[in-house]
Amino acid sequence: MPQPTVDDMATVIEKMRNITDYLEDNNRKEIANKLGHITHVLMHTFWDISVLINNEIVKPEQADRNNENDKNTPSEYAYGQTVHQELQDMMEGVQQMPSQNNDIGGCPPGANSWATIAAATPAQLHTNGGPVGMINGSSSINRNMLPVAPIRPKPATMPFVHKKDPAVPIHPAVRAEPAPAKEGLEGKSGIIVVTGAFPLGCLNFLTARIHEGALYSVEIEYASGYAEITFQNAHEARDFLMQDRLATEKTGHGRFGPGFSIDYTKYRECGWDKDMAKMGLTGGCRERRRLTFVRSGLLSKAYALRRLQETIEMIAGYDGIDFIWAFNAGNVTAGFKSVRTARLVKEHFLLKACKSAPYIGIQVTYSTDPCEKELHLSRG
Missing domain, CATH: 1.20.1300 (3 helical TM bundles of succinate and fumarate reductases)
Structure with missing residues (x-):
C-alpha cells in the first residue's frame, strides 16, 4: 500500500x-x-x-x-x-x-502495573522509591528479600553485554483503546517485524508496549537488529499497527520509541496451526506465554526464589524470560518469549511436582498474557 x-x-x-x-x-x-x-x-x-x-x-x-x-x-x-x-x-x-472511554490516553496505568514498571528506566524506578530488582538484566537481586519488581535472573552461561536501556516512557497518545470483539477473524495470526538495536534482555521492553492482545511469540535476532512478534489474532495485530502509525504522527516515533521502527511491508497473516490453536481453547486448557506457580511455602526457604529463577532459566534460556514476579511466598508468576517456551517450563515443573523436592506438589497453570489484560503487581 x-x-x-x-x-x-x-x-x-x-x-x-x-x-x-x-x-x-x-x-x-x-x-x-x-x-x-x-x-x-x-x-x-x-x-x-x-x-x-x-x-x-x-x-x-x-x-x-x-x-x-x-x-x-x-x-x-x-x-x-x-x-x-x-x-x-x-x-x-x-x-x-x-x-468505552475513548479518552484513556490521559489516564496512565496504575503505578504497580507491569507495563508501568517495564516501561520505566532504572533511574525512574529508584527515584520513585519503588521497584528494586532487575529490569532488562541491568542490576542485581537482593537475595535476602522477595523482589518488589519484575526481575530477570542473571545469565548463568551467557555474558550480559550492557547497553543503555532505551529511555522511552509510553507517551499518553500511544495508549490504545481496547478493540471490540471481532467475529470471523479467529483462526489467523498476525506477524509484525520490528527493526532497531536490541540490547540483550530487552524482551520486556517490547512486550510492555503491547496491550492489544495475546502474543504467541517474540523472536529477537540481536545481531541483525530484527524482531518478529506474532499476535494470536490478526485483527489485534492490525490494531497495533494502526496505533503505531497514529503514535508516529503524534510523537514522531512509533510505539517502541526512537530508534525502533515497524516494517509495514513485511506484515503478514498466517492460519493457526495445531500448536497455535491451543491458545483458542477455553478454560484451563487455554495456553498462554505466562505461567503461575502456586504452592504453600514455595519461597519460604532461603534462596528459594533464586533457585526457582535458575531452574526456569535452565529450561527457557536467559533470553526466553520476559519477567518473574513473586506475589508472596506461595505465588509466583513468570512470562516467556513464546507459548512453546511456557509449555516446556510447565511440563518440566509438573514432572518435578510428582517426583522431587523442592517442587513436589507445585501447581503450574497458564495465566492471562499481560499484553491482552493489564497485569497489576502486588505483594501479599
Missing part, C-alpha cells in the same frame, strides 16, 4: 475518533458507540486490503507461511460483503457496542 494512502487513512481514523469523543462528552453515547464500531470496521477493512496488496507486491520470505496465507486470505469481494453486512447490522441497531 502506498505510504501517502496509509497516512491518509491514519488521519481519517484519528478524526473519526475525535468525533466519537465529542459525542460521548455530550452524552450521545449510543451514536458514539455506533460510530466507534464503524471506525473499527473501516480500520480492519483497510488493513485487510493492505495485506492483499502487499502480498501481491512483496515476494514471500518463507514459502511455507505464505502458502498458508494463500489458503486463509479471503478475496476482496468477501471482505466487501463482510463489511457491508456489519454496517447494515449496526445501522439497524442489531450490533450494540458497550460504552
Whole structure:
C-alpha cells in the first residue's frame, strides 16, 4: 500500500475518533458507540486490503507461511460483503457496542502495573522509591528479600553485554483503546517485524508496549537488529499497527520509541496451526506465554526464589524470560518469549511436582498474557 494512502487513512481514523469523543462528552453515547464500531470496521477493512496488496507486491520470505496465507486470505469481494453486512447490522441497531472511554490516553496505568514498571528506566524506578530488582538484566537481586519488581535472573552461561536501556516512557497518545470483539477473524495470526538495536534482555521492553492482545511469540535476532512478534489474532495485530502509525504522527516515533521502527511491508497473516490453536481453547486448557506457580511455602526457604529463577532459566534460556514476579511466598508468576517456551517450563515443573523436592506438589497453570489484560503487581 502506498505510504501517502496509509497516512491518509491514519488521519481519517484519528478524526473519526475525535468525533466519537465529542459525542460521548455530550452524552450521545449510543451514536458514539455506533460510530466507534464503524471506525473499527473501516480500520480492519483497510488493513485487510493492505495485506492483499502487499502480498501481491512483496515476494514471500518463507514459502511455507505464505502458502498458508494463500489458503486463509479471503478475496476482496468477501471482505466487501463482510463489511457491508456489519454496517447494515449496526445501522439497524442489531450490533450494540458497550460504552468505552475513548479518552484513556490521559489516564496512565496504575503505578504497580507491569507495563508501568517495564516501561520505566532504572533511574525512574529508584527515584520513585519503588521497584528494586532487575529490569532488562541491568542490576542485581537482593537475595535476602522477595523482589518488589519484575526481575530477570542473571545469565548463568551467557555474558550480559550492557547497553543503555532505551529511555522511552509510553507517551499518553500511544495508549490504545481496547478493540471490540471481532467475529470471523479467529483462526489467523498476525506477524509484525520490528527493526532497531536490541540490547540483550530487552524482551520486556517490547512486550510492555503491547496491550492489544495475546502474543504467541517474540523472536529477537540481536545481531541483525530484527524482531518478529506474532499476535494470536490478526485483527489485534492490525490494531497495533494502526496505533503505531497514529503514535508516529503524534510523537514522531512509533510505539517502541526512537530508534525502533515497524516494517509495514513485511506484515503478514498466517492460519493457526495445531500448536497455535491451543491458545483458542477455553478454560484451563487455554495456553498462554505466562505461567503461575502456586504452592504453600514455595519461597519460604532461603534462596528459594533464586533457585526457582535458575531452574526456569535452565529450561527457557536467559533470553526466553520476559519477567518473574513473586506475589508472596506461595505465588509466583513468570512470562516467556513464546507459548512453546511456557509449555516446556510447565511440563518440566509438573514432572518435578510428582517426583522431587523442592517442587513436589507445585501447581503450574497458564495465566492471562499481560499484553491482552493489564497485569497489576502486588505483594501479599
